[in-house]
Amino acid sequence: MSRTLQLAEQLISRPSVTPEDAGCQQILGERLAALGFRLETIEGGPADFRVTNLWAVRPGSADATSARTAAFAGHTDVVPTGPIEQWRSHPFTPTHRDGRLYGRGACDMKTSLAAFVVAIEEFLAATPEPRLTLALLLTSDEEGPARDGTVVVCDTLAARGERIDYCIVGEPTSVERCGDMIKNGRRGTLSGKLTVKGVQGHIAYPHLAKNPVHALAPALAELVAINEAGGWDAGNAFFQPTSWQVSNIHAGTGASNVIPGSAVIDFNFRFSTESTPESLQQRVQAVLDSHGLDHTLSWTLGGLPFLTTPGELVEAVQQAIRDETGIETELSTSGGTSDARFIARICRQVIEMGPVNASIHKIDEHIAVAEIEPLKNIYRRTLERLEALLPT
Structure with a gap:
């Protein structure tokens, strides 16, 4: 069995x-301490939702x-198992x-942490005695609300003036083979909750009420039309156009003879670097205002959204994947x-x-054993290439 x-x-x-965290960070921290890493545990969250974060550095x-500074980052927490009997x-x-290898976290993302x-x-x-400073950032709050995890560590480092130059996050990004896809950016996410006010009343006397669903419908149709036409932005060489989607609509009391007093719609933008939260908010508000x-x-x-354009890190990872697997990886x-x-x-x-992501969050989550050592070797080869970039 490999290490x-x-x-x-x-x-x-x-x-x-x-x-x-269930002791995962302690297991990893002990291995790192033996290599000369300085360990710092940063806890957060309320008493009933305590989050454990580890920041480890070797100058x-x-x-x-x-x-x-080259860092690896990941999470020790996993999603719930679902019905164990399945x-x-x-x-x-x-x-x-x-x-x-089967088990919760095999793919997302405990194998990456081991690697x-x-x-x-x-x-x-x-x-x-490398010239490169090495670091590892771990959290137990990635699969949850993510309020007391990596963001807290990053805020702490920013307040201290500490920087990271390169970072590999071990998320399962591969599609069919380890290394066939890496993420060099992600879209932003912006959610809205719209409540349209009406006047509740008997459905047989609509002139004594005001139906918020009827009032909402034209504005909703316009927002859908903008989205279907790709009108939020055109995207760019790295990002698809911004997408807007409704996730929930709710109105009514449950009775078929009552006009509701309000209607609530939940929606979400996944947006590219061509848009900002402010620009999207202004567009939506303008539509709502136009319908009174x-x-x-x-x-x-x-x-x-964030984007890492091809440069030192992307090229180092691409070459590491090429040397280890022969794959020309796709940027996504x-x-x-x-x-x-x-x-x-x-x-x-x-x-x-990270690994192939086909089974993440599923019953019987797993990873192909044959892809575990190549994953570790890609990470090691990347460090070697980043080290070679530094002047002697």
Whole structure:
């Protein structure tokens, strides 16, 4: 059994459902401390939702003018298992079947964490005194609300003036083979809750009431038309056009003979770097105003878009994947959000790269055992290439 596989199994066996860490960070921290890393635990959240974060750093030997910090980042928490009886084996008992390792977190993302640490161990064994500063950022609040996790660590580092130059987030980004896709950016997410006010009344006497659903319908149709026409923005070379989608509409008392007093619609933008939260809010507000709706509208910004254009980190990862697997990887900004959106505030180059994502969050989550060592080797090769960029 490889050391990466062994460590991955140790982590999978810990039932670290958000916000629990269940000792995962201690396991990883002990391995890092033995390599000379300085460990800092940062906790957050209310008493009934305590989040554990780990920031680990090993300073390099480069002088101040050429110093660079390369970090790995990820989460030790996992999503709930779902009905345990539907799993072929217990989700927190690492199990092998047909060349695959099964268990909650096998793909998202405990194998990546194990690969991080073993890659660092091998890199330092070959380069005991690197010029590159190495770091690892871990949280137990990525699969949950993400209010007390990576964002808190990044805010702490920003307040101290600490920077990261390169960061690889171990999210499962691959599609068919390890390394066939990396994320060099993600769209932003902006949610809105619109409440249109009416006057409740008997459905047989509509002249004594005001139906908010009827009032909302023309404005909703206009917003849908803008979206279908791709009218929010055109996207760019890295991003698809901004998308707007309704997630819920609710009105009524449950009775078929009552005109509702209000209608509520929940919607979400996934937006490119061609739009800003302010520009999208203004567009929506203009539509609502043009229809004279009596309404309230609240906004929640879940994350800004980020983009790492091809440069030192992207090229280092691409070459590491090429050397290890022969694959020419695809750059993508598709999919949902990740903690990379917080890291991008303090790091000029951030990418996501990890295992095949077909089974994440599913019953019988798994990873092909044959892809575990290549994943670790890609991480190690990336460190080697970043080290080689620094002047001697």
